[in-house]
Amino acid sequence: MxxxxxxxxxxxxxxxxxxxxxNLEWGLTGLINFGHVAFLAIGAYTTVILNLRGVPLIPSxxxxxxxxxxxxxxxGLPTLKLREDYLAIVTIGFSEIVRLILxxxxxxxxxxxxxxxxxxxxxxxxxxxxxxxxxIVVLTCLIVCYFMLERxxxxxxxxxxxxxxxxxxxxSSLGKNVFSYKIQSLVxxxxxxxxxxxxxxxxxxxxxxxxxxxxxxxxxWIIVVLGGSGNNRGTILGAIILWIFFSGTRFIQxxxxxxxxxAGALRIMFIGLALIILMMFKPEGILGRKEELLxxx
Amino acid sequence: xxxxxxxxxxxxxxxxxxxxSLDVEEGKIxxxxxxxxxxxxxxxxxxxxxxxxxxxxxxxxxxNIENSQSHEIARTGLIRTFQxxxxxxxxxxxxxxxxxxxxxEGEKIWNVWLQPKLIKDQEEESREKALSLLKSFELFRLKxxxxxxxxxxxxxxxxxxxxxxAEPKMLLLDEPFSGVNPYLGMRLLDHIESLRSxxxxxxxxxxxxxxxxxxxxxxIYVLNKGQVIASGLPREVKxxxxxxxxxLGGV
Numbered sequence: 358m359x360x361x362x363x364x365x366x367x368x369x370x371x372x373x374x375x376x377x378x379x380n381l382e383w384g385l386t387g388l389i390n391f392g393h394v395a396f397l398a399i400g401a402y403t404t405v406i407l408n409l410r411g412v413p414l415i416p417s418x419x420x421x422x423x424x425x426x427x428x429x430x431x432x433g434l435p436t437l438k439l440r441e442d443y444l445a446i447v448t449i450g451f452s453e454i455v456r457l458i459l460x461x462x463x464x465x466x467x468x469x470x471x472x473x474x475x476x477x478x479x480x481x482x483x484x485x486x487x488x489x490x491x492x493i494v495v496l497t498c499l500i501v502c503y504f505m506l507e508r509x510x511x512x513x514x515x516x517x518x519x520x521x522x523x524x525x526x527x528x529s530s531l532g533k534n535v536f537s538y539k540i541q542s543l544v545x546x547x548x549x550x551x552x553x554x555x556x557x558x559x560x561x562x563x564x565x566x567x568x569x570x571x572x573x574x575x576x577x578w579i580i581v582v583l584g585g586s587g588n589n590r591g592t593i594l595g596a597i598i599l600w601i602f603f604s605g606t607r608f609i610q611x612x613x614x615x616x617x618x619x620a621g622a623l624r625i626m627f628i629g630l631a632l633i634i635l636m637m638f639k640p641e642g643i644l645g646r647k648e649e650l651l652x653x654x
Numbered sequence: 655x656x657x658x659x660x661x662x663x664x665x666x667x668x669x670x671x672x673x674x675s676l677d678v679e680e681g682k683i684x685x686x687x688x689x690x691x692x693x694x695x696x697x698x699x700x701x702x703x704x705x706x707x708x709x710x711x712x713x714x715x716x717x718n719i720e721n722s723q724s725h726e727i728a729r730t731g732l733i734r735t736f737q738x739x740x741x742x743x744x745x746x747x748x749x750x751x752x753x754x755x756x757x758x759e760g761e762k763i764w765n766v767w768l769q770p771k772l773i774k775d776q777e778e779e780s781r782e783k784a785l786s787l788l789k790s791f792e793l794f795r796l797k798x799x800x801x802x803x804x805x806x807x808x809x810x811x812x813x814x815x816x817x818x819x820a821e822p823k824m825l826l827l828d829e830p831f832s833g834v835n836p837y838l839g840m841r842l843l844d845h846i847e848s849l850r851s852x853x854x855x856x857x858x859x860x861x862x863x864x865x866x867x868x869x870x871x872x873x874i875y876v877l878n879k880g881q882v883i884a885s886g887l888p889r890e891v892k893x894x895x896x897x898x899x900x901x902l903g904g905v
Contacts (some may be wrong), residue, residue: 534723
């Protein structure tokens with residue numbers, strides 16, 4: 358049982374990190390990024406590919422994080438002048454392009470077969486159940502990300518990105534380079550997603566392109582909205598709630614006359630229902646601020 | 655200080671501005687009036703870099719700015735406000751003001767993690783300044799409220815205070831008195847006059863409230879159909895036949 362709880366916690370924390378990146382982009386800067394999973398994929402695949410070619414883990418991870426951030430810049434440069442709805446379309450397209458490249462460039466990624474056999478941090482030295490050790494690693498990453506982001510939120514930098522979320526014309530009329538801040542936010546958010554990708558690869562021990570379908574992006578959206586957009590603590594809480602829900606409903610199947618795939622679909626429907634109910638009674642999210650929703654421009 | 659020369663701007667078949675020119679001397683308050691659709695707000699958008707003109711030149715302190723971006727123009731000390739006041743509603747009144755100062759070290763992402771002391775000092779300084787400004791604008795007791803909770807007139811005052819935090823040399827105000835009750839309107843008027851006399855600030859103001867703009871301005875430009883049809887001292891403009899025609903729909 359404890360092993361099971363640890364494994365649920367692991368995935369919840371990895372998704373919390375992943376979603377913290379989105380919370381920076383959407384919750385704080387107001388960017389509608391529907392392609393966040395692309396950076397999870399870039400982080401995971403970069404770590405694995407480099408490691409399988411003999412690069413040690415830490416440098417592989419660093420390159421993965423940097424590459425995810427760089428791809429964020431490449432995505433942002435041509436698109437961040439677009440209006441929000443167009444940005445949403447372009448980003449979702451980008452994430453599918455990334456996934457299709459992973460699926461088809463078999464020389465690099467082994468395509469649909471996926472990749473495994475890569476090493477995990479200190480795997481040879483850890484004598485206890487490896488997941489306990491990994492839990493400490495991901496928890497450390499979460500804590501570091503959380504405090505770095507909180508520092509940013511409360512800084513003048515955070516004030517500027519919040520003003521862009523509110524009304525970018527005001528930011529620009531006060532001399533802030535709106536485009537540059539949007540790029541910075543997207544780069545940092547993507548780098549964080551890249552880190553979570555590395556961790557996901559360690560957790561799963563086997564990755565394939567099907568792990569990075571668009572629904573993963575929307576899990577992050579659910580997490581951010583559930584917890585309260587713009588609130589880092591809410592995002593972490595949202596991730597934990599979502600995965601408790603996922604794993605809790607996994608047991609339902611045994612008692613019902615349905616197939617596993619039906620059970621999977623049912624779970625998603627339940628999440629949808631739960632979100633609708635939450636939005637009816639607490640539209641600002643669990644840790645969001647109600648007053649903010651009531652304010653009109 | 656500001657020289658606008660022959661600005662033209664078309665939106666499709668509509669000529670919003672058709673060779674508009676005007677000059678603003680340092681330390682003056684200049685009014686722009688004109689009927690609805692005359693191109694006043696478009697002219698402001700062009701001066702402040704939010705919209706690019708099709709042709710024409712704009713010089714601010716001798717430098718061409720017609721091709722600069724809006725944030726670059728703001729940094730040269732030319733700050734605008736908006737026709738529909740734009741308070742950042744989900745930020746507090748104090749945060750609205752503290753956003754405005756230029757060259758904040760804490761706005762650079764690396765400094766946030768590497769230079770906390772430097773940022774703290776700067777923040778303390780700008781907080782002091784913001785608080786004293788809020789006191790003189792009678793917004794002090796609202797400092798921790800969300801800006802969205804303010805009344806229309808208070809938002810106008812907040813917007814002006816925020817613009818002043820950016821240390822402008824010149825302010826472009828787009829209908830600062832609209833939607834403001836008479837009492838707050840008088841307060842606003844006093845603030846503008848004392849900023850000019852005490853700090854030597856220059857103003858270019860679009861306004862529909864005739865008594866107000868006549869009282870406030872040193873010089874007035876009248877815009878109609880994208881062109882300056884008259885200019886002069888307030889009392890001269892008041893008596894100009896062409897201006898009356900433009901307002902009353904004469905030919």
